[in-house]
Amino acid sequence: MTIEPTVSAVIPTFNTRDCVKAAIDSALNQQGVSVEVIVVDDASKDGTADFVAQTYATDGRVKVLRRAQNGGPSAARNIGFRAASGTWIGLLDADDVWQPGRLAKLLDHAHEADFIADNIMGYDVVARAFTGPIYKGLSDRPLHLIDFILPSAADRHDFGYLQPLLRRSFLTQHGIAYREDVRVGEDLIFNLDILSRGGRAYYVDDPLYVYAMPVGQISRAASPYSRSTADTQPLKAALTELWQGIENRLSPAENEAFAQRLQSLTREAAIAAFHRARAKSDYLEMARLFATRPAVREKIGARLKASWLGSGA
Secondary structure: OOOOOOEEEEEEEOOOOOOHHHHHHHHHOOOOOOEEEEEEEOOOOOOHHHHHHHHOOOOOOEEEEEOOOOOOHHHHHHHHHHHOOOOEEEEOOOOOEEOOOHHHHHHOOHHHOOEEEEEEEEEEOOOOEEEEEOOOOOOOEEEOHHHHHOOOOOOOOOHHHOOOEEEHHHHHHHOOOOOOOOOOOHHHHHHHHHHHOOOOEEEEEEEEEEEEOOEOOOOOOEOOOOOOOOOOHHHHHHHHHHHHHHHHHOOHHHHHHHHHHHHHHHHHHHHHHHHHHHHOOOHHHHHHHHHHOHHHHHHHHHHHHHHHHHOOO
């Protein structure tokens, strides 16, 4: 008799042979919770799929699914969702890890939520150092739709970064999946889709998910595993489409939050693109963004002013 696992950890991989073992082991080593790991390799060229298959050949908890062509992380996650058998699905990127005891801590709230997330511990891959929780001043509490859509200040993290446990039956019942045409901000759209369909969400303030920052806060260098892109047009289109489908059911405050969020995306995208160019020492791209994006000039001007004032000049 096969016993279904409590949690199916879904890990999309693309050329992550050097880091994926830490992610897999962090899921398998969770205490007090039965786990299966579904690795969906997105046509890696570095032997990631073979490495995982060989390393865990005798561990029936680990499954490796291979894509013939690269389709992006959203497509890979959707394949993993369909293969999952756990009561809950846990999102885990190949360059991230779960802290010991994470699943047990989150599942303490299984009776009151379909979406359970925790704070995130930043990690500088190049410096090999933790950089602290990315959410500040929060506490354990339920989350609501407006918590996800309110625009954040530039360079701050919003709840689109959460990597929750998801009740699989809720996703199946409502036909919820990742938008495969969105490669930046896809988690935000996915999370909003769950909340807009009545999903109950709960936040735990312990930073139990370790996130490899695309640009390290200490080293200021780009992570070698980052696959982020600066193209936010698909995100804006998907967010607009989602809003149009539910705006008649939203409060005035929620509709205003959607409008603000769409306005803020252009600004945030320009600043994020500048940070990525700086991390890669792409000075030509930095100069182009400075010349063409007012948000970049405003941000640099504000930092120079703060530095000048701080020096007492």
